[in-house]
Amino acid sequence: MFGLPMILINLIIGVIASMAWLGLNALVLVYCERKFAGHIQRRPGPFEVGPHGVLQPLIDGVKLMSKQLLIPDNADGFLFWLAPILSMIPVLVLFMPIPFSPHFGLEVNLGLLLILAFSSFNGLAVILAGWSSNNKWGVLGAARAVSQTVAYEIPLLIVVMTISFMSGSLDMSVITEQQAGGMLHWNIFKQPLAFLIFIIAMFGETNRAPFDLAEAESELTAGFHTEYSSMGFGLFFMAEYGYMVVMSSVCAVLFLGGFHAPIPGLDSWIWMLLKIYAGLFLMIWARWTYPRVRFDQLLNINWKWLLPLATANLLVTAFVMKL
Amino acid sequence: MGRFRKHVIQPILDCWSLIVGLKITGKYFCKPLITVHYPRQTIDSENLSTYGGHVELIGKPKDPATPKCISCMMCVTNCPSNCLKVVKQKAPKPTPEQEAAMKAAEEAGEKVVKPKAPKNPAKFMYDYTKCSLCGTCIDNCPPKSLRFSNNIYWVATSREEMNIDLLARLKEQATEVSGAAPTPKVEAPAPAEKEA
Numbered sequence: 001m002f003g004l005p006m007i008l009i010n011l012i013i014g015v016i017a018s019m020a021w022l023g024l025n026a027l028v029l030v031y032c033e034r035k036f037a038g039h040i041q042r043r044p045g046p047f048e049v050g051p052h053g054v055l056q057p058l059i060d061g062v063k064l065m066s067k068q069l070l071i072p073d074n075a076d077g078f079l080f081w082l083a084p085i086l087s088m089i090p091v092l093v094l095f096m097p098i099p100f101s102p103h104f105g106l107e108v109n110l111g112l113l114l115i116l117a118f119s120s121f122n123g124l125a126v127i128l129a130g131w132s133s134n135n136k137w138g139v140l141g142a143a144r145a146v147s148q149t150v151a152y153e154i155p156l157l158i159v160v161m162t163i164s165f166m167s168g169s170l171d172m173s174v175i176t177e178q179q180a181g182g183m184l185h186w187n188i189f190k191q192p193l194a195f196l197i198f199i200i201a202m203f204g205e206t207n208r209a210p211f212d213l214a215e216a217e218s219e220l221t222a223g224f225h226t227e228y229s230s231m232g233f234g235l236f237f238m239a240e241y242g243y244m245v246v247m248s249s250v251c252a253v254l255f256l257g258g259f260h261a262p263i264p265g266l267d268s269w270i271w272m273l274l275k276i277y278a279g280l281f282l283m284i285w286a287r288w289t290y291p292r293v294r295f296d297q298l299l300n301i302n303w304k305w306l307l308p309l310a311t312a313n314l315l316v317t318a319f320v321m322k323l
Numbered sequence: 324m325g326r327f328r329k330h331v332i333q334p335i336l337d338c339w340s341l342i343v344g345l346k347i348t349g350k351y352f353c354k355p356l357i358t359v360h361y362p363r364q365t366i367d368s369e370n371l372s373t374y375g376g377h378v379e380l381i382g383k384p385k386d387p388a389t390p391k392c393i394s395c396m397m398c399v400t401n402c403p404s405n406c407l408k409v410v411k412q413k414a415p416k417p418t419p420e421q422e423a424a425m426k427a428a429e430e431a432g433e434k435v436v437k438p439k440a441p442k443n444p445a446k447f448m449y450d451y452t453k454c455s456l457c458g459t460c461i462d463n464c465p466p467k468s469l470r471f472s473n474n475i476y477w478v479a480t481s482r483e484e485m486n487i488d489l490l491a492r493l494k495e496q497a498t499e500v501s502g503a504a505p506t507p508k509v510e511a512p513a514p515a516e517k518e519a
Contacts, residue, residue: 039351
């Protein structure tokens with residue numbers, strides 16, 4: 001077709017599809033977030049634009065895009081605009097190794113490693129954003145956000161390592177395959193502590209409440225994205241929702257059996273989506289339940305509780321596997 | 324052992340409170356909404372009665388169009404936002420016959436009775452844009468002539484419209500009440516007849 005090799009066309013379609021998936025998720029999640037918040041506070045949430053306010057996130061997007069793109073005086077323009085792009089682009093790669101259904105998803109034997117490696121790009125994007133803003137609040141916020149992401153990545157890595165110890169592979173489809181055959185084969189029942197640590201680290205890693213110190217706009221001057229207007233901020237925002245979806249998918253694959261149904265024989269991508277969205281709803285629910293923690297509390301939870309527990313869990317698992 | 328309990332067991336027990344929190348918000352999520360979609364729905368009068376809107380005058384029980392106010396200026400003196408403005412009524416000018424009678428009484432060495440100014444105010448202006456609804460005027464009113472209205476649907480497009488003539492509003496309310504409710508309809512003309 002048009003003299004282009006087939007693989008290139010496939011690639012382009014793939015990129016567009018994952019961008020659409022990402023954008024759609026962001027829209028749906030913004031809407032769900034606001035509706036959830038509304039119902040928890042016993043008010044309707046967005047209601048005026050479209051039936052039950054369903055067009056509200058679209059309108060918000062239009063509003064965000066119509067704003068002026070600003071660069072602060074004496075800021076490094078190149079790095080300033082590189083940062084949101086660097087935050088956004090890796091998310092597209094992250095969807096690659098996730099097996100959404102038996103036939104959909106790249107089989108790479110380093111799938112988990114790829115996800116962990118590319119999701120760390122966010123830390124780089126954050127520090128670039130804060131540094132290039134020429135704003136002390138930006139730098140402080142970036143330092144805060146990076147120390148949080150780096151800290152929460154360690155227990156997350158250890159927990160993921162525990163699971164890959166058990167399955168002997170870093171390929172996400174292999175890990176899914178090993179959880180086939182009903183609910184009781186899921187890793188959540190084999191590794192309940194690891195699941196708990198993963199959930200907490202997931203909140204910290206995606207900067208979600210109660211660990212959303214990276215973006216406490218009213219209390220902590222927003223931090224690294226203080227200077228971003230329009231879609232610069234929008235990209236960070238979309239990337240955050242993208243990371244939420246990725247983390248929720250990884251959680252579903254590692255602990256909840258991926259696309260496997262609770263009862264054997266009904267495997268389908270619908271189960272995967274259900275599990276992803278259950279995870280996302282847990283994150284939204286928690287956001288509107290818990291108050292934001294203080295920064296020292298945040299780091300204490302990580303270094304004093306999650307890290308030792310994750311390490312102990314890993315050692316016990318290794319010991320049991322060796323026996 | 325106390326340190327162990329404080330630093331290890333207690334945090335684990337505290338984790339239960341997280342579950343309790345989720346349970347509470349989850350319960351609220353399932354409860355029906357309590358907010359009202361304003362232009363389509365409005366609050367019933369029972370709920371309105373507890374709402375403190377702008378300040379308004381209270382009429383005399385027998386003459387709802389005239390306020391109980393005695394122009395003592397307590398509200399104006401005590402208002403922290405300076406949003407009330409009361410003008411006292413002046414004494415009516417005596418007619419030529421009254422003047423002649425007064426002069427005659429003065430010459431005769433009798434006590435002269437000058438016509439007194441009516442106590443109710445000539446003007447009672449209220450600037451809603453400045454008011455912070457603290458209720459100090461209401462607490463300090465000796466004849467208890469002020470109250471919070473339950474007029475919550477108050478919209479204006481300019482500052483001037485928020486400068487309310489409370490006397491005019493009271494008159495409006497008096498006619499509205501007599502027009503709307505059937506029982507005061509009989510009572511309302513009575514004071515008018517008396518005046519006549």
